[in-house]
Amino acid sequence: MSTPTVMKLGPVRRSLVQLMQTRCAQTSAATAPEPARMKKFAVYRWDPEKPGDKPKMQTYEVDLNTCGPMVLDALIKIKNEMDPTLTFRRSCREGICGSCSMNIGGSNTLACLCKIDDNLGKATKIYPLPHMYVIKDLVPDMSNFYAQYRSIEPYLKKKDGSDKNIGDKQYLQTTGDRAKLDGLYECILCACCSTSCPSYWWNSDKYLGPAVLMQAYRWMVDSRDDYTSERLFQMEDRFSVYRCHTIMNCTKTCPKGLNPGLAIGEIKKMLAKYNSKEAKQLAQA
């Protein structure tokens, strides 16, 4: 419609027509093609089903203009459009489940929270979590990690009352005591920290690793839990805690911004101060 015709319409119809004309102009301008921004991704591949297959790197090129901003978006795009055999763990796509932890650009992080580096000249290198047995491509065997978590008994343990009293009353806790759990309970057990620790690389059978130790500390410091001394006594050997040499790779790499190094330091302090003879008697009772 030409402008003179439009101006002759009543106010309501005129505004509607003007809106439609603006919208049409906008959409026609947006469909002009942008130059493709191709980014290379070098991904670790290994297939257990192929006999004699050796782990190798495979490079994929992704147009960043048609891809979401995070590395996980790129991996999903590769799997959907280029190579359906690419295998990786993923679930929430928002950094809360801990499934997509992997080594991107040399650091352990969550793929769904890691922005793709815009520098088109460099390839982004993607490896599975370091020093873990590989099940396939980017999927490591996490059973040892989970077993270590189970071994610290990550649940509330009370001394008084029998089982039939459970649930009758709330376990009260002051705000100060609740604040002690901040920075500890948010751990999503993604294993980025433990697999960034060189000490855990060399001793993953005996050393518990920063993630599990931070959760052990979380239960030690919970005012509602009655088994603090026994939990500390469980750590009284050369390997469970004391393989930590304060390298601090864990705190550097945590994708949730938590501080496992601090938790381990506090455990060491508690181990120095608590009454171990009393704990031993309690534990063996």
Next chain:
Amino acid sequence: MAAMIRASFGKGSALLTNNAALLSSRLQPVVVTQLSHTSTRSQTGDIAYKEMEEFWEKNRRLNRPLSPHLRIYNPELTSMLSLCHRATGIAMAVTVPFVAATLLGLPGDFSSYIEYIKDLHLNPAILTAAKYVLAFPICYHYINGIRHLAWDWAIGFDLKTTYQSGYFVMALALLVTAGFVHLL
């Protein structure tokens, strides 16, 4: 090892289990019974240690590859400073006793060897470089040692302080080394 087991027989079964498990742990890298104070372990702990054993057994049997670690991980300030601390520590722990023992055995005293090095008339740049190499381990290990002592009291563990103290320690160590080399 056998003598240890015989000797500990009288001390009770817990110790025997520990030693036997120590033996088995040398043969395969399995944690299990050695560390977990078997008499105090709960049912959850038992399940956990069984899972760990199964993990090692299964992965060895399937011959799965280990994901790359040293060659792909970013060198961070945290790990590099820690490595430097360890390297300087080992270097000093090896060279100081070695040099001391050698000097004990060799004829002549310390000043005669200094005279000998002076008579070689080496390029002063080489001598200065050698002085840097000798002074840096002590300075760095000492100053980073103070940082480690602070960590033992759980002071300065947050990431920002760790990085700030790391840069500070490295800068101060280099400064003190330069001070030792050029001023003393």
